[in-house]
Structure formats: C-alpha cells, structure tokens
Amino acid sequence: MSLEGIKIVAIDDTPSIRTFLRVSLEDEGAEFYEASTANEGLDLCKRIVPDLVVLDLGLPDIDGLDILPEIKGIKPNNKMPVLVLSVRKARETVKEAFEKGANGYLTKPFMVEDLLEIIEEKLPYN
Amino acid sequence: MNKQYQILVCIDTHPKSNVLLRAAANKSKETGVPWGVLYVETPQHFTLDRDARERVLRFLTVAEEMGGNVHSVEHRDVIGGIKNYVETANDEGKPVQTLIMGQSSKEGFFDELKASLAERMMREVRRFSTEVQIVPLVGKQYISSWFDRLQLRDIKLREIVFALISVVLAYLGSEILRMQTSDIGIKNQVYNVTAFFLVAAIITSLRYGLVPGLVSAVAGFSTINYFYVAPYGGFGISHSGDAVNLSVFLVSAVIISLMGGYNRAWNSSLSRKEKRSQALYKVHRLASDATDREGALAILHEELSRLLEMDIAFFLPPAVSPDTLELVYPGQTDFTSQDEKSLQLCWDEVRTTGHGTANKFDSIWRFEPLTTHNGEIGVIAIKVPLHVRLDASFGRLLSALADQAASILERIELTKMMSESRMREEREKLRAMLLSSVSHDLKTPLASIIGSLSVHNRMKKAGRLDSDTSDELIDTALDEAQRLDSFISNILDMTRIESGEITFDTDWVDVEKPLLSIKKRMRQRLANHELVVHLFDVPCEVKMDRMMTEQVLQNVIDNAVKYSPKGTQVSVTLSEEEGGFSYKVKDQGAGIPDGKFEAVFDKYERLKQSDSQVAGTGLGLAISKAVMEKQGGEITARNHEAGGAEFILWFPHMRKNMGAKQGAYDKERKQVV
Numbered sequence: 001m002s003l004e005g006i007k008i009v010a011i012d013d014t015p016s017i018r019t020f021l022r023v024s025l026e027d028e029g030a031e032f033y034e035a036s037t038a039n040e041g042l043d044l045c046k047r048i049v050p051d052l053v054v055l056d057l058g059l060p061d062i063d064g065l066d067i068l069p070e071i072k073g074i075k076p077n078n079k080m081p082v083l084v085l086s087v088r089k090a091r092e093t094v095k096e097a098f099e100k101g102a103n104g105y106l107t108k109p110f111m112v113e114d115l116l117e118i119i120e121e122k123l124p125y126n
Numbered sequence: 127m128n129k130q131y132q133i134l135v136c137i138d139t140h141p142k143s144n145v146l147l148r149a150a151a152n153k154s155k156e157t158g159v160p161w162g163v164l165y166v167e168t169p170q171h172f173t174l175d176r177d178a179r180e181r182v183l184r185f186l187t188v189a190e191e192m193g194g195n196v197h198s199v200e201h202r203d204v205i206g207g208i209k210n211y212v213e214t215a216n217d218e219g220k221p222v223q224t225l226i227m228g229q230s231s232k233e234g235f236f237d238e239l240k241a242s243l244a245e246r247m248m249r250e251v252r253r254f255s256t257e258v259q260i261v262p263l264v265g266k267q268y269i270s271s272w273f274d275r276l277q278l279r280d281i282k283l284r285e286i287v288f289a290l291i292s293v294v295l296a297y298l299g300s301e302i303l304r305m306q307t308s309d310i311g312i313k314n315q316v317y318n319v320t321a322f323f324l325v326a327a328i329i330t331s332l333r334y335g336l337v338p339g340l341v342s343a344v345a346g347f348s349t350i351n352y353f354y355v356a357p358y359g360g361f362g363i364s365h366s367g368d369a370v371n372l373s374v375f376l377v378s379a380v381i382i383s384l385m386g387g388y389n390r391a392w393n394s395s396l397s398r399k400e401k402r403s404q405a406l407y408k409v410h411r412l413a414s415d416a417t418d419r420e421g422a423l424a425i426l427h428e429e430l431s432r433l434l435e436m437d438i439a440f441f442l443p444p445a446v447s448p449d450t451l452e453l454v455y456p457g458q459t460d461f462t463s464q465d466e467k468s469l470q471l472c473w474d475e476v477r478t479t480g481h482g483t484a485n486k487f488d489s490i491w492r493f494e495p496l497t498t499h500n501g502e503i504g505v506i507a508i509k510v511p512l513h514v515r516l517d518a519s520f521g522r523l524l525s526a527l528a529d530q531a532a533s534i535l536e537r538i539e540l541t542k543m544m545s546e547s548r549m550r551e552e553r554e555k556l557r558a559m560l561l562s563s564v565s566h567d568l569k570t571p572l573a574s575i576i577g578s579l580s581v582h583n584r585m586k587k588a589g590r591l592d593s594d595t596s597d598e599l600i601d602t603a604l605d606e607a608q609r610l611d612s613f614i615s616n617i618l619d620m621t622r623i624e625s626g627e628i629t630f631d632t633d634w635v636d637v638e639k640p641l642l643s644i645k646k647r648m649r650q651r652l653a654n655h656e657l658v659v660h661l662f663d664v665p666c667e668v669k670m671d672r673m674m675t676e677q678v679l680q681n682v683i684d685n686a687v688k689y690s691p692k693g694t695q696v697s698v699t700l701s702e703e704e705g706g707f708s709y710k711v712k713d714q715g716a717g718i719p720d721g722k723f724e725a726v727f728d729k730y731e732r733l734k735q736s737d738s739q740v741a742g743t744g745l746g747l748a749i750s751k752a753v754m755e756k757q758g759g760e761i762t763a764r765n766h767e768a769g770g771a772e773f774i775l776w777f778p779h780m781r782k783n784m785g786a787k788q789g790a791y792d793k794e795r796k797q798v799v
Contacts (some may be wrong), residue, residue: 023578
C-alpha cells in the first residue's frame with residue numbers, strides 16, 4: 001500500500017504518538033503535518049486542506065469531538081475524511097464520533113498495521 | 127358574609143368539667159357544627175392551687191384530643207371574658223350558636239339566693255341569639271382550701287422580711303411624726319398612725335402579693351395595738367373607739383392585700399406572656415443559626431430552660447435503632463419509673479403525656495412529642511416544678527415549643543443528609559474521574575510504546591529501517607515505558623501510603639545525601655535545566671526517612687522541570703527554619719495561580735481541570751504531602767519574588783554535628799555542588 005502524495009494532518013497532544021505516526025506515515029509516502037492542540041490543528045487543516053485528518057479526542061484546549069464537525073466542514077459537503085484515535089472506548093463516545101462524521105475510530109493502543117488497514121479500507125479517497 | 131356557627135363550652139376548674147366537654151362534642155356530632163372550649167383566665171387563676179391549675183390544663187388537652195378548638199382568654203372576670211369572646215366571634219362571622227355551661231347543684235340557703243354564673247350569662251348573651259344550655263354538674267364546685275390559696279409553698283423568706291421591714295419603717299415614720307409635732311391631738315390619735323401602716327401593707331401586697339401583704343397587715347395591727355393603743359406597751363384594747371379604729375385598719379389592710387395579690391398575679395402573668403413571645407422568637411432565631419444537632423439541642427435546651435424556668439430534656443431515637451428513644455440532652459435526668467412509662471406512652475402513641483394530661487401517672491414531668499409533617503422525631507420532656515403557677519395556655523405553649531424544636535431539628539437533619547449525599551456524589555464523581563484519568567494515563571504511554579515498536583517492526587521487516595529512525599522509535603518507546611513505570615509507582619505509593627501499608631523508618635540523615643543520589647538519578651530529566659544547590663553552612667543531620675525524602679525531592683524537582691522553560695535554573699536551598707530544617711526548591715516558570723497553593727497537593731485537583739498540557743498524573747505532589755506528613759514535617763507551596771514557584775519541605779528535627787566526619791563530608795559535598 002502506498003500513501004504517496006497524500007497529505008495527512010495528525011492532531012494529538014502526546015509527542016511520542018505523533019512521533020511514531022510521523023515515522024510510519026512518511027514511510028508510506030504521505031506528507032505528514034502535526035499539531036498538539038485543537039486550535040492549532042484546526043488552523044493547520046484549514047491551511048493545508050489535507051486528504052485525511054487523524055484526530056485525538058482528549059486534547060488540552062477543546063475536546064476532539066467538539067471540533068470534529070468543523071474539521072469535516074473544511075471540505076465541501078462535509079467530506080473531509082477524519083479518523084479518530086482515542087483511549088476512550090465507551091459505546092456512546094464511539095457512536096457520537098460517527099454521528100459527527102468520523103470515518104473511522106481506532107482505540108489506543110493499536111498496532112501500526114491496524115492503522116494502515118483502516119486507512120486503506122475505510123477512507124473514501126481510495 | 128357566610129356565617130360559620132360554633133358551639134362553645136365554657137369550663138372552669140370543676141372536677142366534672144369533662145361532662146361539659148362530652149356534651150359539647152355530642153352536640154357537635156348531632157348538628158355538624160364545630161365546637162370549641164373556652165377557659166377564661168382571671169386573676170383568680172393564679173391563686174388556684176396546683177391541682178386545680180393542672181386540671182384546667184388537662185381539660186384543655188382532652189378537649190383538643192376530642193376534636194374541639196381550644197381558646198383561652200384573659201379577663202378580669204369570667205362573665206366579661208365569655209361575653210367578650212361571644213361578641214368577637216359574632217363580629218368575625220363565627221357566631222356562637224350554643225353556649226354550654228355547667229351549673230353546680232344548689233345546696234343550702236345562700237346558694238339558692240345567688241344567681242348562678244350560667245343564669246347571669248343567659249341574660250348577657252341574649253342579644254346575640256345564642257342559646258345557653260346548662261348542664262348540671264354533680265357535686266359542689268371545687269373550692270380550694272384557704273391553705274392552698276395562700277400558696278405557702280411559693281412564699282419566699284425575702285418577701286416576708288420585706289413585709290416586716292415595711293412595718294418597722296411605718297413605725298419609725300409614725301414615731302418621727304409624733305416627735306416632730308407638738309399637737310397633742312395628733313400625738314394621741316390612733317387613726318393618724320394607722321395611715322403609715324396601711325401604706326406599708328399596700329406597698330408590700332402590690333410588690334409581693336397576698337401573703338406578704340397579709341403579714342404586713344397583721345404585723346401592723348399588732349404594732350399599733352402594742353404601742354399606740356391603751357394599755358400602752360401591751361396587747362389588749364381598753365377603749366371601744368380604739369377597737370373600731372383597729373378593726374377598720376385590719377379589714378382595709380386585708381382587702382388591700384387581697385387586691386394587691388390579684389393585681390400582682392395579673393401583672394406578672396401579662397409580663398410573663400410578653401416575655402414568652404419575645405423568648406420564643408429568640409429561641410427560633412438562635413436555634414436557626416445552629417448547624418449541627420448537638421449545637422441546636424444545646425441552644426434549645428438553654429433557651430427553653432431559661433424561658434420556662436423549668437428543666438428540659440430531649441429524647442431522640444439513636445441512629446442504630448430508630449424505634450427506641452435515647453436521652454440526648456442533657457446528660458441525665460431524675461426520672462422515676464412512672465416518668466419512664468409516661469415517656470414511652472408519649473413516644474408510642476404520639477401524644478402529650480405526663481403532668482397536666484388525661485393520662486398522668488403522678489408525674490411532675492410533662493412529655494410532648496416532637497412531630498413534623500414527616501412524623502415523630504422525638505420527645506421533649508419538661509419538668510414542671512411544684513411551685514410554678516401554670517396558666518391555661520401553658521399546654522399550648524409547650525406544644526408550640528415542641529413543634530418549633532421539631533422543625534429546627536428536622537431542618538438540621540435534612541441539611542446534614544443533603545450535604546452528606548452531596549459529598550458522596552462528589553466523591554463518586556471524583557472516583558469515576560480518577561478511574562478514567564488513570565486509564566487514560568496508563569493507556570497513552572502504552573499506545574506510544576506499542577505504536578513505536580510496531581512501526582519499528584514493520585519497517586525492519588520491509589528492510590527500510592535506517593539506524594536513526596530505529597533509535598528514534600526505540601527511544602520514544604523507552605521514554606514512554608519509564609513514564610508508565612513512574613506513573614504506576616506513584617499510584618501504588620499513594621495507595622500504600624493511604625492504606626498505611628508503608629512504614630516509615632526515620633533516622634538521622636545527613637541533609638546533603640538525598641540530593642547526591644537525586645542528582646545521579648535525574649541526570650536525564652535535568653538535561654535541559656540547570657540544577658543549582660545552595661548548601662547549608664555547617665554539616666547537619668535531619669530526622670527523616672531517607673528513601674521517602676528522596677522520592678519527595680525528586681517529585682518536586684521533577685515538577686519544577688516540568689513547569690519551567692528549557693534552559694532555566696532550578697535551585698535547591700538548604701536552610702534552618704522555625705527550629706527545624708528545610709529544602710526550598712525554586713523554579714523560573716510561571717508560578718502557581720493565586721488561590722491554588724493548597725490545591726496543588728490535592729490528588730483530585732488535576733482531574734478538575736480540563737487542560738492537561740503537561741504530562742503526568744498530578745499525584746506526585748499529593749504523594750509528597752502524604753510522605754512529609756508521615757514524617758512529622760510538612761510541604762508548602764508559594765511563589766517567590768521572581769515569579770516562579772517555590773516548594774518548601776520542612777522537617778521538625780535537626781542537629782548540627784559531625785566535626786570528626788568533616789573531611790569525608792567535604793569530599794562528598796563537592797560532588798553535590
């Protein structure tokens with residue numbers, strides 16, 4: 001699988017998570033951008049207009065679920081693909097994320113293969 | 127206006143008055159008209175003996191239990207009181223349809239001549255179209271004996287002495303008059319001096335009532351007889367004129383004493399009632415301020431005892447067995463087995479028992495149930511002392527007091543329950559937050575470790591892993607594994623300290639030793655900061671648990687590093703302070719927000735904030751506080767002048783010493799600095 005030329009923004013407040021996301025996604029050929037807060041992430045997405053956003057929920061300034069609709073709206077018809085990565089696994093949280101437009105939901109911790117698989121299978125740019 | 131007729135029954139102290147109550151209740155049942163009972167409290171009421179007064183109380187209680195409304199009015203005489211009541215009721219649109227009164231059987235010549243109260247009443251209320259129904263009562267109206275009327279039990283020595291002194295003063299006054307005047311007529315006329323003694327009797331009876339007034343009258347009579355009536359210097363009367371004079375004096379003095387006694391009783395009852403209503407208000411206000419049951423009971427007990435001038439006791443069910451009663455205030459009472467029986471009856475049947483009630487077991491205690499609309503919450507006991515002059519409204523006053531006490535106690539109980547359940551909720555919420563925070567804090571480093579290693583694995587298998595990338599991934603995983611380790615240790619430490627599982631092993635420790643090992647251990651953590659240590663001028667030792675203290679220092683220094691920008695200084699200053707020793711750790715960060723100096727040590731504090739930009743569990747400082755307290759010391763936080771945070775670890779016991787070890791010490795010291 002190749003993510004050649006695909007622009008991905010990761011919004012996560014944990015540096016080590018961003019590190020391994022960067023290493024693995026760049027290795028697959030993606031262009032990787034990162035932000036550690038919700039506000040930074042929103043600005044970055046608006047500037048880059050990426051092909052995929054990887055979003056953590058427990059962000060320090062605004063909860064990920066609250067900025068999800070706005071991120072979706074960056075592309076016409078709310079079509080921005082968003083993949084949620086979170087330690088939260090309560091059914092209500094997952095349901096809420098999908099209702100707000102998430103294209104995929106991966107609970108932490110996960111193996112990198114799971115991440116790549118979900119990107120390959122579920123995301124609409126394919 | 128719609129008229130609401132009523133049946134009114136008037137009672138007095140006649141022992142058969144309950145017959146009247148029954149008549150009224152029956153009539154009410156027949157006609158469907160509500161009934162009420164009226165007792166007119168005249169000044170005579172206060173000269174009644176104890177039994178009679180108690181009987182009135184009992185009838186009023188019985189009436190209430192039978193479903194009648196209880197009214198007691200004050201008036202100078204019974205007829206006037208009833209007439210007033212009937213008039214007022216008529217004006218208020220609640221005219222008295224039937225007035226029921228008792229009439230003792232007439233026996234003897236004088237009784238036949240005297241128009242009875244009931245007959246006179248008939249004439250008085252004729253114009254209100256009120257029907258007067260007379261119920262004959264068997265047996266003579268109870269008349270209290272002269273001995274009882276005198277209320278000798280109530281007499282105080284002081285009052286008798288006052289009476290005697292008044293007579294002495296009257297004697298002196300008349301002697302002075304006799305010496306000052308040369309008029310032989312004044313000197314020798316008895317009626318001139320009787321005026322002095324009459325004044326003495328008036329003042330005494332107005333001030334202290336009947337008996338002292340009578341004492342003054344009799345003493346005055348004897349004095350006049352002895353000194354001013356022939357034969358002088360002895361008792362006896364030789365002239366008939368003197369006899370008339372003296373008799374007139376004695377009769378007027380006795381009448382005045384009687385009037386003075388009534389007057390005084392009347393006034394004192396008025397002022398007592400005034401005092402009561404003020405005191406009731408005060409009790410309410412004071413007890414409303416109380417926040418716990420004990421405080422409220424203490425206030426209620428003190429104020430009610432003072433208000434009633436009686437002993438009060440509160441019985442409430444203990445928490446463990448809500449069906450039984452327990453004396454909760456004051457510590458003890460002098461109950462007899464009869465009292466216990468009355469108390470139990472009051473509690474079981476939720477009604478007033480004891481003194482002045484239908485079911486008294488010869489008790490001087492009266493028991494009122496404490497009830498609120500949620501039911502019975504306890505019993506208040508009032509000891510009615512023998513000498514107290516009860517008025518007719520006493521029973522209702524007590525129930526009003528009981529109601530007030532009950533509502534105050536209930537309010538306190540409810541407030542307590544509410545705040546307890548609020549606290550429980552709060553604790554539950556915190557526990558849930560702690561759990562979710564702990565799972566988040568455990569899973570995030572794990573996510574990094576698993577993620578990094580799986581990337582490492584995948585790239586290595588694909589043969590695309592260069593050594594820089596490999597190092598980066600492995601270091602990331604390692605850092606996160608260490609973070610996880612310290613987090614888990616923190617949680618375990620906290621749990622073990624809280625459960626008391628960790629035992630502290632305090633000993634004299636050189637204050638620089640802990641710093642030495644920390645410097646080694648934290649080398650990596652301090653890579654971007656400069657640790658500056660300001661040593662103490664002479665070697666010294668502190669009583670501490672070395673391992674635990676190192677842990678605290680590490681937590682605090684770690685905290686300083688976390689919250690201050692890279693490249694800044696973190697300093698540790700050792701100093702003697704308040705008879706003990708302290709480590710002060712300063713950073714050059716933004717400092718602690720105002721009002722949070724205590725909160726930083728709260729293990730739940732970080733949970734309450736939504737932002738958690740800085741990694742960590744927030745447990746480090748909570749653990750540090752627990753550890754310092756276990757060692758008898760303390761840890762405090764503040765901001766220093768330059769703006770950063772300053773944490774002070776204080777130990778109570780230190781000693782300066784070790785001249786012999788100075789050499790070895792200096793060598794080690796170089797390593798510390």
